[in-house]
Amino acid sequence: MDTTPLLQVAGVSLEYVAGSRVVRATHRVSFDLHAGERLVLLGPSGCGKSSLLKAMGGFLAPREGHITLGGAPVTGPGPDRVMVFQEFDQLPPWKTVKHNVMFPLLASGRAGRAEAEQRALRVLQQVGLAHFADAHPHMLSGGMKQRVAIARALAMQPRILLMDEPFAALDALTRRRMQQELLALWAQVRCSLVFVTHSIEEALVVGHRIVLLSPHPGRVRAELHAHEFDLDSVGSPAFQAQAQRIHHLLFEETAQPETAAA
């Protein structure tokens, strides 16, 4: 793995202004993302995980601190960073599955029609939905819709895939299967991934590294390695011990910020 960070989040505070009220979502958060790394942002509801993804996506400018991608400041959205959301309705319902996948390629000018179609069919094959290319989203299950959203993101061949609790609305079995599929897909494409969750187990399975955020406004409480864990290690003593440790760090209100390696 390259040692120069691909993305740097340095001392980033994020705020929302609603009338005269200012809501601070994160306070001086710093972490790096390396090329080909799977990084998880884990923390309780409201700690600013989604806000950090928005900022990395270029949709929210830091109030203080800065975000750089390949050494250049992030000043807005770009096709090098794509987002996958939790909601099943992120696919325009009037477009077929194939056209949903082709749309960002065409809209961003990344590909002409023939290449967009070719890429769409290839990624749909990768996510096991080649037979549903001409179906409309309402004909798909929640898991299938999320597969289309992932295919649409991967078709863009982004440098960074930003995923905001993509499996949180799925039943437990489907969620497990989707985690497995995501890891298999990642092994093929090896793009950099930032994955937001508030599930400790999911964080350990998906992440090479976990940035643990404290409650609102989010601060970095700890950084932990999770390279050694996958779906097969769920339930093992080492997995349980690391899950316990994270649980303790998340819920121990008096704990001081620390940097910890597993």
Ligand SMILES: Nc1ncnc2c1ncn2[C@@H]1O[C@H](COP(=O)(O)OP(=O)(O)OP(=O)(O)O)[C@@H](O)[C@H]1O
């Ligand atoms: N558009 C907005 N306007 C005002 N405040 C906002 C807005 N979006 C988020 N916030 C506030 O910023 C804080 C962080 O929200 P954010 O959604 O980033 O947290 P989160 O960790 O992703 O939460 P969850 O896990 O519940 O999705 C919260 O206090 C939230 O109320």
